[in-house]
Amino acid sequence: MSPPVLDGTPQTHDGSRITSKSPISNVIVSKQHLVEPKEDFSGNYVFAPIREWEVSRAMSQRYFKDLYDRAISDVVIVGAGSAGLSCAYRLATEAPHLKVTIIEANVAPGGGCWLGGQLLSAMIVRKPAHKLLMEIGVPFEDEGNYVVVKHAALFTSTILSKVLALDNVKMFNATAVEDLIVKEDHQGKQRIAGVVTNWTLVSLNHDTQSCMDPNTITAPLVISFTGHDGPMGAFCAKRLVKSGLVPQLGDMRCLDMSRAEPAIVNRTREVYPGLIIGGMELSELDGANRMGPCFSAMLASGEKAAYTALDIFNNSKIENGEIIA
Numbered sequence: 001m002s003p004p005v006l007d008g009t010p011q012t013h014d015g016s017r018i019t020s021k022s023p024i025s026n027v028i029v030s031k032q033h034l035v036e037p038k039e040d041f042s043g044n045y046v047f048a049p050i051r052e053w054e055v056s057r058a059m060s061q062r063y064f065k066d067l068y069d070r071a072i073s074d075v076v077i078v079g080a081g082s083a084g085l086s087c088a089y090r091l092a093t094e095a096p097h098l099k100v101t102i103i104e105a106n107v108a109p110g111g112g113c114w115l116g117g118q119l120l121s122a123m124i125v126r127k128p129a130h131k132l133l134m135e136i137g138v139p140f141e142d143e144g145n146y147v148v149v150k151h152a153a154l155f156t157s158t159i160l161s162k163v164l165a166l167d168n169v170k171m172f173n174a175t176a177v178e179d180l181i182v183k184e185d186h187q188g189k190q191r192i193a194g195v196v197t198n199w200t201l202v203s204l205n206h207d208t209q210s211c212m213d214p215n216t217i218t219a220p221l222v223i224s225f226t227g228h229d230g231p232m233g234a235f236c237a238k239r240l241v242k243s244g245l246v247p248q249l250g251d252m253r254c255l256d257m258s259r260a261e262p263a264i265v266n267r268t269r270e271v272y273p274g275l276i277i278g279g280m281e282l283s284e285l286d287g288a289n290r291m292g293p294c295f296s297a298m299l300a301s302g303e304k305a306a307y308t309a310l311d312i313f314n315n316s317k318i319e320n321g322e323i324i325a
């Protein structure tokens, strides 16, 4: 015989349980609403009542409203690693009027920045990139030319919380960019005009599922930080090459910290009209050196991309997600 189900039914103030053998009725509903939440950790913790459909509707209503709203965005940031999050923070705080939409393929945003390097926790940031740490309130030890955050996850969780709290930012995670929108602009020139998205689980299973059409987000500017080459990584750089918009990938070169970090920051740019690339994805496009376990360039590249985007917005006229002048 099965054991009785532990239901944790809330209790009224006098300790009696609210139960009924009849189907849910208005009587029960009103009785349930009489239950006061109580934070009592001595064995009588009581939650405010909720019904399953309320949970479903609370989530789906907001998600689909966001999806509807962000079908036209000002900026799409692809990839929420250290570079993408640094860009989102700078751009969305400097320009609160811009709708910044982040697409992250993974369930967990943060990319490779939950650890320092080789599974070691500490995160190294060379000056002056540490100024972003000071601004967002991440503590560090000052070692002179560089600073050390005791755990990379402290940076990632802090910047993530700052970014997600901003009113003009929406992140869709577990969602992959699986193509770019390329159109003629107002001058008849080819331009990246947004992204094609799908839930990552669908994107990874196109070979087994035949009829899974994607969704789109129109935006005058896409900023890509999809990291190293991989099943998803370096996505926009690879797509540019595959579609013949740029001739070839440079492929990431061997490690040289001193050359690599300034190269990534200083070369972060609009690589094709409507598309800025930064972070380690840029090393794949340009053939820049890798820098190993040092995150300075990721933070500064994100910020450089944000300033580049602001310049573009300051010099363009935009209507319905398209540059018209």
Ligand SMILES: Cc1cc2nc3c(=O)[nH]c(=O)nc-3n(C[C@H](O)[C@H](O)[C@H](O)COP(=O)(O)OP(=O)(O)OC[C@H]3O[C@@H](n4cnc5c(N)ncnc54)[C@H](O)[C@@H]3O)c2cc1C
Residues within 6 Å of the ligand: 078, 079, 080, 081, 082, 083, 084, 103, 104, 105, 106, 109, 110, 111, 112, 113, 175, 176, 177, 178, 225, 226, 227, 228, 232, 233, 234, 235, 255, 278, 279, 280, 281, 290, 291, 292, 293, 294, 295, 298
């Ligand atoms: C082979 C290899 C070598 C490395 N070498 C270095 C190095 O030399 N220097 C260094 O600093 N770090 C290196 N790393 C570690 C790490 O990748 C980087 O430090 C750092 O995390 C890069 O930051 P990023 O923001 O550019 O990209 P990432 O932290 O990799 O973040 C990219 C994000 O984009 C998301 N994404 C990818 N494709 C898509 C898509 N199509 N749609 C939506 N989201 C997408 C990913 O899920 C991820 O969250 C290396 C990692 C690997 C695997």
